[in-house]
Amino acid sequence: MLPQRSRLSVLVFLIPPLALYGIAVLLPIFQSLYLSFFDWDGISPMLFVGIDNYVHMFTGDAVFWIAFRNTLGYVVICLILQLGGALIVASLLTLLRRGREVVKTLYILPAVISTVAIAFLFQRIYSLDPEGLINQVLEFVGLGHLQQAWLSDVSTVLAAVSVPEGWRFTGLYMLIIYAALLAVPTELEEAAKLDGASWWQTFWRIRFPYIRPVWITTTIIATTNALRGFDIPYLLTNGGPGQSSELLTTYMYKTAFTSTNYGYASTISVFVVVECLAAVGLIFLLLRRKADA
Amino acid sequence: MTLTASRTTSPTAPERRQKPPRKPLNLQGKITGIIVTLIVIVQVYPLAWLFITSLRTEKDFAGGNPFALPTTVTFDNYARAFATGNLGLNILNSFIVTVGSIVVIVFLGMMGAYALQVLGFRFSKLVRALFLIGIIVPVQVALVPLFVDYAAVNLLDTYQSIIIPLAGFALPTSIYLFSSFYEYIPGEIYEAASLDGAGPYRIFAQITLPLSVNTMVTVAMVNSIFIWNDFIFANTFVLTDDLKTIPLGLQNYIGAMGKIDWTATFAAVCVSITPLLLVFLVLNKAMTYSLASGATKG
Structure with missing residues (x-):
């Protein structure tokens, strides 16, 4: 702390950032909470309906539950691709003698591309007519009978909209985990090897526990990012066909800006916020407890 | 190319x-x-x-x-891409939004961190916790309220309408990055400056700010990628073609009845990602470092 600070100087420095943050983040959270108790289309007078929106959401809205299930599926696929892929590639990278920088740069490249560009790209990669990249490759390697329209089949569409999101950010998480792996002291691993530990044992008993704090942080970031996933499903399928790739975020967006039902959209927003906070708490509890055990 | x-x-x-x-x-x-x-x-x-x-x-x-x-x-595809859309204007708009947001994020982040970490005050822990919310909460929660608020104060369809939420949601990470750097500035520097009669404003301008240049670059680079590519805020708050940023401009390539001139669209996509890709490849090392540190500290 500065010895000569005045109360005024604290305010001068604190007020501008706090004001922007208040207007852009804090106030909207409270407004959402407030709006969630109303029936409002943005034009006619607001109608107070108490907890009706919440009752409808939990008991009377099948789409909400479909979207919730899809969101969980989306998160799981993203996490497997992002964290699993990141851990594998980062581990392999530590074994590599040369070319690490090139691999890092190339691997993170998709993170630089906008979601709209990615949506265009994957729309074309998945398409059947005209034959897209995946279907062309399937035919090329003689698996032509597996060809299909990945985005219009209800059984593949959720995975199809999740994969681009997983692909996009796996490089980012790889960088983080790679940096953590490099920090593992080599003496520890060498001692374990001398004691006859296999590569696998060294990995699970020494490396992984050592990077656990970073792993927890990365899991939290990846989960909250996946829970707010919106762009790619919205742009690729707009939740369709039917509701088979509808996420809570796309459902909220459509409720707000297509059906102009601001009240109910805010109710869904509030749920998404609670869900994110709950997810972060849960990850913390689960991964922390394992560390203590 | x-x-x-x-x-x-x-x-x-x-x-x-x-x-x-x-x-x-x-x-x-x-x-x-x-x-x-x-x-x-x-x-x-x-x-x-x-x-x-x-x-x-x-x-x-x-x-x-x-x-x-x-x-x-x-290169016909590129010619058609420029003829169909408004790529030049879109790039300019993206540039304005990105630079505007980055300036706000860097300076307000620095000020916030200075107040929290260097000046210090009684409720600083509470304020830090408050900023943590912004990292966890999904941005979609702000869409409906901001849309309603903007409509009330006539801010819809302006650069500010996109910059405010982009900067607001990026501010917490920025503050944490600056704070964790300020932790390492030794207190003796500040004490010596105080003894020489420098007040908090002069210390900020002459000591803290010049020392922060590296962190400024980190914060700017991490955010530039996400802001340049922002889709959701621009899609919600921009209503006319004049203000469309690159991600929105690309959507123009979906023609009537969903018919798409694919090769021209891909050319447009290439044009739209080139500025950022160039920056990324030129600043490769610093950029990968920034992304990794920005994400973990966040």
Whole structure:
């Protein structure tokens, strides 16, 4: 702390950032909470309906539950691709003698591309007519009978909209985990090897526990990012066909800006916020407890 | 576009480097090299394919083998891309929004961190916790309230309407990055400055700010990627063509009845990602470092 600070100087420095943050983040959270108790289309007078929106959401809205299930599926696929892929590639990278920088740069490249560009790209990669990249490759390697329209089949569409999101950010998480792996002291691993530990044992008993704090942080970031996933499903399928790739975020967006039902959209927003906070708490509890055990 | 042409060949570069074996017995190293190369090829191939396609003729694209190189290289797609859309204006708008947001994020982040970390005050822990919320909470929660608020104060369809939420949601990470750097500035520096009669404003301007340059660069780079590519805020708050940023401009390429001129669209996509890609490749090392540190501290 500065010895000569005045109360005024604290305010001068604190007020501008706090004001922007208040207007852009804090106030909207409270407004959402407030709006969630109303029936409002943005034009006619607001109608107070108490907890009706919440009752409808939990008991009377099948789409909400479909979207919730899809969101969980989306998160799981993203996490497997992002964290699993990141851990594998980062581990392999530590074994590599040369070319690490090139691999890092190339691997993170998709993170630089906008979601709209990615949506265009994957729309074309998945398409059947005209034959897209995946279907062309399937035919090329003689698996032509597996060809299909990945985005219009209800059984593949959720995975199809999740994969681009997983692909996009796996490089980012790889960088983080790679940096953590490099920090593992080599003496520890060498001692374990001398004691006859296999590569696998060294990995699970020494490396992984050592990077656990970073792993927890990365899991939290990846989960909250996946829970707010919106762009790619919205742009690729707009939740369709039917509701088979509808996420809570796309459902909220459509409720707000297509059906102009601001009240109910805010109710869904509030749920998404609670869900994110709950997810972060849960990850913390689960991964922390394992560390203590 | 010479850069993009060379880009497409680069996925094989690590493989080539692996081939001359120094230690013939190092089988494990060799296998690792091959596996990593394969993974990198799968990771980068969609992008390479995007660039190659933007150089193909439509006919070549329609009947194509996915691995074949284009029979003839054409730049017609780029000409059509510029003729169809408003790419120049879109890039300018993206540039304005990105620079505007970054300036706000960097300066307000620095001020917030200075108040929290250097000046310090009684409720600073509470304020920090308050900023933590912004990292966890999804941005979609702000859409409806901000839309309503903007409509009330006539801010819809302005640059500010996109900059405010983009900067607001990025501010917490920025504050944490600056704070964790300010932790390491030794207190003696501040004490000496105070003894010389410098007040909090002069200390900020003459000591803290000049020392923060590295962190400023980190914060700017981390955020530039996400802001340049922002879709959701621009899509919600921009209503006219004049203010469309690049992600929105690209959507114009979906023609009537969903018919898409694919090769021209891919050319437009290439144009839209080139500025950021150039920055990324030039500042490669600093950028990867920034991304990793920005994400973990967040």
